[in-house]
Amino acid sequence: MRSYFMSIKTNDYRFLKNGKHHLILSGEVHYFRLPKDSWDQHLELAKSTGINTIATYVPWIIHEEIYRSYDFTHDFDLPFFLSLCKDKNLDVIIKPGPYIMAELKNEGLPYWLYEKYPEIIPNTWNKNKVTTPQVDYLHPQFLNEVKTWYNVLFDHIKDYMSPVIGIQLDNEVGMISWVSNQPELSLDITTSLKDKMPHIKDVYHPSTQESLIYHDTLKTLMRKRYEFYIQTLKSYFEDLGLSNMLYFINIHGTSAGRGKSFPIGISQLIDTYAKDNDILPGMDLYFGNIDLENFHDLYIVNSFVKSTVKDSKPYGTLELNVADGNFGDNLAIHNLPSALDFKIRFAIAQDQKFLNYYLLTAGINPKLKNPKKEDLNQRVAITGARHGFAAPIQTDFSLLYTFDILKNTTQMVQSFSSHLANMLEETDEIAACFMMDSYKTEYQMPNQDIIRQKNDNLSLHRNSVYWDTLLKQMLLLHYQFHSFWLENAEQIPSSIKLLMTNSSTFMSNANQTKFVNYLKSGGKIIFVGDLPEYNLIGDKDTTLIDYLNIKPIKKYFDWEDHLLTLTSDIKVQGQTEFRSFIAQSVETDQAPLFSHLITNEKIGVKSENYVWITSNYPGHLLYTKTILDHLQIKPKIFVQNQSGHLLTFKQSYDETSLYHLINLEHYPQSLKIYDHDFPLFDSNPVSINAQEALMLWTNIQINEELFIYSTAEIKSYTNDSYLISINQKNAYIKIKTHRSLTITDQINVIKRDHVYEITVVIKTDQVILNFA
DSSP, X not given: OOOOOOSEEEETTEXXXXXXXXXXXXXXXXXXXXXXXXXXXXXXXXXXXXXOEEEEEOOHHHHTSBTTBOOOSGGXXXXXXXXXHHHTTOEEXXXXXXXXXTTBGGGGOXXXXXXXXXXXXXXXXXXXXXXXXXXXXXXXXXXXXXXHHHHHHHHHHGGGOTTEEEEEOSSSTTHHHHHHTOOOOOHHHHHHHHHHSTTOSOTTSOOTTTHHHHHHHHHHHXXXXXXXXXXXXXXXXXXXXXXXSEEEXXXXXXXXXXXXXXXXXXXXXXXXXXXXXXXEEEEEEOOOOOOTTTHHHHHHHHHHHHHHOOTTOOOEEEEEEOOOSOTTSSOOOOOOHHHHHHHHHXXXXXXXXXXXXXXXXXXXXXXXXXXXXXXXXXXSBTTOSEEOTTOSBOTTSOBXXXXXXXXXXXXXXXXXXXXXXXXXXXXXXXXXXXXXGGGOOSOOOTTOHHHHHHHHHHHHHHHSIIIIIIIXXXXXXXXXXXXXXXXXXXXXXXXXXXXXXXXXXXXXXXHHHHHHHHHHTTOEEEEEEOOOOBOTTSOBOOHHHHXXXXXXXXXXXXXXXXXOEEEEEEEETTEEEEEOSEEEEEEOSSBXXXXXXXXXXXXSEEXXXXXXXXXXXXXXXXXXXXHHHHTTOOOSEEEESOOSOEEEEEEEETTEEEEEEEEOSSSXXXXXXXXXXXXXXXXXXXXXXXXXXXXXXXXXXXXXXXXXXXXSEEEEEOSSEEEEEOSSSXXXXXXXXXXXXXXXXXEEEEEETTEEXXXXXXXXXXXXXXXX
């Protein structure tokens, strides 16, 4: 059996390529949607953006549309496509399914598979057949055909594998059953349910009394099932001699431009990668504009995934949406130019070491050779003849406005890739709790109120005040928190000085006990949501609130308690009252956080080492800041003179630091930044334009120059020159070098002991600093 040498390895959250730190910067190009004679030019355009890797699906439905008739010719000539990538020094990630989605019919599975093996179509609730393209992942007939497909594919490309660095295993595993609420109740699942619930009468329709434990058991079994499925697919490639390959699993879950549902996808697939050092998690992130409404979604989902990565593996994004927003070819939306730039910078700032731009090139959906009579477009995909209306590179080589933005940011990242590949987040000693139990809500037996009520309660308190108020405002206050996966630890570590967590009526005894022990050890917590009264299967459990000596009294909802109003000690424009849409009153000896305007009931708790928020509160940062001041928690980064909402993140490696600034506002700002109370950039102000982001280095060695700081971005460099992006602003740069700087009329220079203090005096787009 032939073995393949891999030039890329993983080490300490990073990639090493030929022994050097490496970023994988990839773009999605679907060879099967492009004429073969256009591949060369499309790859050249893709490479010109600064990427070093190409990712592509390899659709089963394309290459074996007709049973045992394989087509790797003409526009489906994958071996030739791989050879072109190699010639252009582009690495490749292949994604051979079996599922690939990508708007293909049957999500990429050939029609004959369903016709030849109808038994692979699983049952779901009430023993009905699923109404989606979902098959039984573990059915022997399905797996046998998948293995045959992999073997045939490999036989065709085995002599062209040298540029291939990675393989994505299937695509969005579990997504179809989640969004359709049709879990595949296959024989192995129903057998296990009977084993674990011997008194159950109907495994396809549990009774109301059985519902909570049934759903809890089912979700655990499904996660184990996905783990086994992915391990089986991986073993097929390993049997072909590909044991040294990078293997990826992609996590799904964004919806309508938001990330609140994304952790459900994490929870579904956690066992597929958290237990296997060789499988790397990558996200599918479909955000449009990054603005005040949703910026924190991107940060939180990145942070949650990172918290689940074990054994120092790198993580990243396998589908980073780089579209202009015109997905339906109907001109419904064009994203702001900043959207794409911000998304890339978030990824870099949060330590992602691989990025795949999806979809980089548009294409044409080929016609089926043997279409169904009822198929009115007769093409392989549901989108019609054209595909990728919103992609930066169009089929005819024309470029959308997003291309230059993508190119500008990616080329800068590529210029500093050896440095960025090394950098790691430097967060505050504050963690957002990723309580995975809160996200096991993907299935819900129809017409069962008890499971609906539980799921609704979990969803409300993970999605509202915790996500959209507390964590959001923490970032706006310049707290750079990391995330902590609660269920994966025996105890909450003392290195976390403040833990923030959602809470709900349902919480496992194990998690309640961890919170109690952490508080006993001197930790501080901000709880957000209902006081827990039951464990996850509905048994009474008040371990946490008993320890804290607090009791729930009444839940208020604005749609039931009209014009619900609370009061606070905090005054906003002289007023202490504010409207609220939810609240829970409590009995406690501690001080209340808020109070009910009419009844004066205590709403929430404010204690020495914890705060319990049981209501929503307004979007004024003063509320969150007051809570943090009460708990004596301060951020490392302090920003002075900012006039609007701005984000700051820090990364570091050895003595080098990188400060990321993102201006969410549509107007410019000028500010001063402090790190641990130390003024950065010699107290010089940083100017940032509307909807602009900056990467500002300190103490970075490039060539023979040590950049002590620069308040403007260094876009690129050669051996003797540096391109500085000014964008019509003031800029201050300090460099230590033994070489001589060429003085121009654009800059004022003060030189002391080989140190140049440079001020850009002419407002321009860019300045080139030359040294000799």
